[in-house]
Amino acid sequence: MSAHDLQPARQKILLESMPSLGGMYAKAAGQLVGRGATAGVRRALRSTPLPLPGRSGATRRRTTLRLPNIQIQVPGVKVEAHGNSVFCQVVEAPVRVDEKGREVAFSGYLHALAFPAAMALLTRDDFPLPTVGLVHLSNHVHHTQQVLVGESLDVTVWAQDLRKHRAGAAVDVVVELRRSPRGNDDDARGAGMVEPVWTGRSVYLARGVQLSSEAGGETASGESQQRPEFTPPVPTARWSLGADTGRRYAAVSGDVNPIHLSGPSAKALGMKGAIAHGMYTASRALAMVDAQAPMTWEVEFQTPLVLPSSVAVAVDRTGRAEGLREATVTVWNAKKRKPHATLTVQR
Amino acid sequence: MTAQNTAASPQNPRPESGGAEVSAPSEATTSNRPQPRQQQTAWVVAGNRTPFARSGGPYANTSVQELFTAALDGLVARTGIAGQRLGAVAGGAVLKQPKAFNLVREPVLGSALDPHTPGVDVQQACATGMETTSLIANKIRCGQIEVGIAGGVDSASDAPIVVGEGLRKVLLKLNRAKSPKDKLMALSKLRPADLAPVAPGVAEPRTGLSMGEHQAITTARWGITREAQDEIAANSHHNLAKTWDSGFFDDLVTPFRGVTKDTNLRPDTSAEKLAGLSPVFGKSLEAEATMTAGNSTPLTDGASAILIATEQWATEHKLPLLAEVVDTESAAVDFVDGEEGLLMAPAYAAPRLLARNGLTLQDIDLVEIHEAFASTVLTILAAWEDAEFCRDRLGLDEPVGALDRTRLNVHGSSLAAGHPFAATGTRIVATLSKELKARAVAQNRPVTGLISVCAAGGQGAVALLRAYPQS
Structure with a gap:
């Protein structure tokens, strides 16, 4: 910083x-x-x-x-x-x-x-x-x-x-x-x-x-550029996310942004439906890697994850637990072949 | 030890025996006289199972205890060992209710066996029957017991339904609450959504993917075709149908609740008919989906058991030495991040077992690979033929090699018979032991068989059996 x-x-x-x-x-x-x-x-x-x-x-x-x-x-x-x-x-x-x-x-x-x-x-x-x-x-x-x-x-x-x-x-x-x-x-x-x-x-x-x-403008990480086309990796896991995912995460994170809580409240704010909290997706991806500090992790949110949903997940890890060196978790919609989020961890 | 000695001591004869047979040498599996334990050979001497039935069918109202009791009683009746005290009965179920913590001991008490026979519950998912076989055989090989029963049972019809996490936590808190106020406080935390019951998951806990979805990834990785899978499935039905028709199962299966034959068996199916089914697994993968209900096992109810004994015990009880349990091996793979396929562990276990016993795959006369899915069999066989896999993953200079398909699952397997998870291992051990013995006698030479069973959690168990022409 x-x-x-x-x-x-x-x-x-x-x-x-x-x-x-x-x-x-x-x-x-x-x-x-x-x-x-x-x-x-x-x-x-x-x-x-x-x-x-x-x-x-x-x-x-x-x-x-x-x-x-x-x-x-x-x-x-x-x-x-x-x-x-x-x-x-x-x-x-x-x-x-x-x-x-x-x-x-x-x-x-x-x-x-x-x-x-x-x-x-x-x-x-x-x-x-x-x-x-x-x-x-x-x-x-x-x-x-x-x-x-x-x-x-x-x-x-x-x-x-x-x-x-x-x-x-x-x-x-x-x-x-x-x-x-x-x-x-x-x-x-x-x-x-x-x-x-x-x-x-x-x-x-x-x-x-x-x-x-x-x-x-157009600074730093190339965030302004168009992303390359997404090629889905081979899935290693699946998350079944119920309609209450946003409410459950809101209850433990305190983030009660209406776009996460219900279909009607999200639609009122221009969303297609209630969407999962980005930090829910990030935290759950991080949990799959099970990495401990010291570490650096980054997550990029590509498209909103509309609830309820069943999303494909791919975990790619080098090392485990204390021996973990780096990891990538990709979360995507398998039917639409659209990425929701990508988490990377470096240790 | 104390309890055992007391139960068997002449001063305290078992009430059931009437005291008359207490001193018979064949009665007890362990003598009270000190004697050095000697390494023994463990022999499969008999087997019995219920016909297997698709879940929700004829056994829909039958508990796993009743099913396992039926398998035990059939085995006891066939071998004439009613009232005998065995060294141990080992069994298990994958789908098990919390109240069934003594799933095996309870059916023993309800069976024709001497109630002084201990029961032990074992569970290693679909390899449970293989592990019970290993446990009983090893107790015999170590000279700890002379005879025991290994088995397994499962009923997807009798699967436990549990309350959700929310209700469970409230109930636990309620249980700990002392005052009425605390109890009310605990109950006030209950939400309507907490009341929904939870059926047992079929998904791997760490990945959320079902076994079928996992196998679909492995199937795609090895490029296994739809046609090859349907051919395996058709062969399974045809081979099992022939075996039923030949009367081979007359001394291996006891009818139960009006069921006389495995209800999943489709003798008239064909690769062409199977080709008409729609894929059910792997539909969200980039590769073509090839796995259908026809080349995957259905949820099944059933129980099986085998009797394993020393040569001396078998001779004394006039039972045949069908096959020796030569050796067993387990393996596990790291499937969590997709490094290896969920059901590929037997591909690792079998080469280790063969090498330890100085054998190659080509030395094996009959191979049984449990058909969790047709493609499970095919991916394991493909891996063994793959030089790169055998070098990099198994550490072998030469590939394990191809298997002569005429040696594979000669009496059909789980695609046709169905797959009551924990019961499959001992179904295969019984069937293979009898077939090995028949071939050994007919060919007048020792005949060796290999069994491979994959299991949830990336696990697998394999066993080597050998039959001899004599005895």
């Missing part, structure tokens, strides 16, 4: 505890239908292609959008045993223990743990993109040390690199997790003082949002 270091110091916004996701989605949804819409959201709405009640004639306009130069910090977020275990149950991850028999937090669960802080950033009035309707393109996680259940983590979140994408505007939301220092040494908190144990960069797309010409 070196880009962060090059930025002028971000203003620190300290939250006492993790905010409630339900409230933030309600706010975001409220913004969408125009009630209590803020300047940033109004700007966004003008450029979003989503079918909006009463706004069918939304026009697209090139706008100068800026990310707020802030970072949100939530200190002392405890990794709860119950939270980790119910999360693992839903994504079918084995709950692992370290050499002393202490429960280890699942890497996918750490994303869920920090997610409300990211949402707090995305739903801020000065965040320039519409929260509802953001498309999760990919996730890049650098998980350097095992985190144990019962430990407390300091969460830091910021947004960076707002850039052009062939389908709109893309932005990185970066989450860093550090072990909370013991005692009340506030100076020891936050970026710079302690190395993060888990760093995640989520790339989101705001479809149809056009950035002004001075904005950078």
Whole structure:
């Protein structure tokens, strides 16, 4: 996350505890239908292609959008045993223990743990993109040390690199997790003082949002290029995903985005039906690989996984358990020969 | 040990025996007199099974205990060992209800055997019958027991239905709750969706793919054709039908509940008829789908058992030494990420077993490869002919080689007879032992047979049997 270091110091916004996701989605949804819409959201709405009640004639306009130069910090977020275990149950991850028999937090669960802080950033009035309707393109996680259940983590979140994408505007939301220092040494908190144990960069797309010409674009990982044609690998597994998959994952991750919860709520937001959470797919793929920190994992979401569904899965691993070197998990729709997600793990 | 000694001691005769036969030397399988144990040869001396029936058919209301009791009683009646105490009865079922934790001991108590005969439950998916054979044969070979029964049973009609995870957790919590308030709290967690029952899964737990889907991947990898599979299936039905007609099964099968013959058997089927069926597995693969209901085994109910003994015990009981259990071997493959096919373990187990016994595949007179699917047989045979597979995966300089098809499954196999998972192993051991013996006598030479059974979890069990012209 070196880009962060090059930025002028971000203003620190300290939250006492993790905010409630339900409230933030309600706010975001409220913004969408125009009630209590803020300047940033109004700007966004003008450029979003989503079918909006009463706004069918939304026009697209090139706008100068800026990310707020802030970072949100939530200190002392405890990794709860119950939270980790119910999360693992839903994504079918084995709950692992370290050499002393202490429960280890699942890497996918750490994303869920920090997610409300990211949402707090995305739903801020000065965040320039519409929260509802953001498309999760990919996730890049650098998980350097095992985190144990019962430990407390300091969460830091910021947004960076707002850039052009062939389908709109893309932005990185970066989450860093550090072990909370013991005692009340506030100076020891936050970026710079302690190395993060888990760093995640989520790339989101705001479809149809056009950035002004001075904005950078077509950057980094070739995310803007057309993908090569998908050739399905030989499957090694299958997931039967029930219609309640989104609700089950919402219950353990707290991510109650309506596009995941039911057909009607998803259709109201322009989806074909309820779609699986990207991080459900990523976590379940990661669970199949059963990799432990230190590791780097990345997941790319190619097409939405509409529920219910039976999807083909292919796991390609080099080594197992402690000996795992790298792995790729491909999740796709066998009938339509369309990829849903690809996870890669490096150790 | 204490209990056994007490039960068999003259001071405490078994009530069932009336005391009269307690001291008969043939009665007990272990003597109370100290004596050095000697390595013995384990002989298959008899076999019995129920006719196999497609699930949901004539045995739909029969429990696995009743089925296994029927197989035991038929074996006991045929061999005249009613009231005898055996060293052990080993059996098992793949689909087993939690209350049937003593699946074997219970039928022993309900059978004509001496109730002082211990029962042991074994389970290795479809290789269960092979493992029970191995267990009893090894106890005999070690000199621990003189005689025992190996068997297996399964009934997809009597499969356990369990409550869902949600209801199960609520019920466990309710069970632990002490106060009425805690009990109410536990119950308040119950959701309507928790009440849906869960039928036993046919999928591999780690992959979510059914056995058929796994085999379809292996079938495609080895390029096994639809025609080759249908030919295997047609041969299975024709061979089994001939065997039934010849009366070969008269002393191997006891009618049960009005069923006198395997109900899955289709004597008049043909490769042409089978070619008309639609594929059921592998439809979402890139390769052509070739596996149909006709070249895959159906869910089946049935039970089988064999009697294994020392030569001395068999002679004393005037039973024939059908075939020696020469050796057995198990293997497992890593199928989870698709490195190897789910049902390919026997392809690894058999060459190890042959090498250990100084044999090649071509030395084997009769080969039984369990037909989980026609393509299971064909992929194993193809692997053995493949120099690259034999070099890279088996570590052999030369391929295992081709099998003369006239030696394969000469009395038909699971595609025709059906496949009550745990019962298949001892069905094959009994059939092959009798056939080996007949050939040994007719040809006046020792005749050797190989059995291969694949199993869920990427496992496989193989066995070497040998019959001799004498005795």
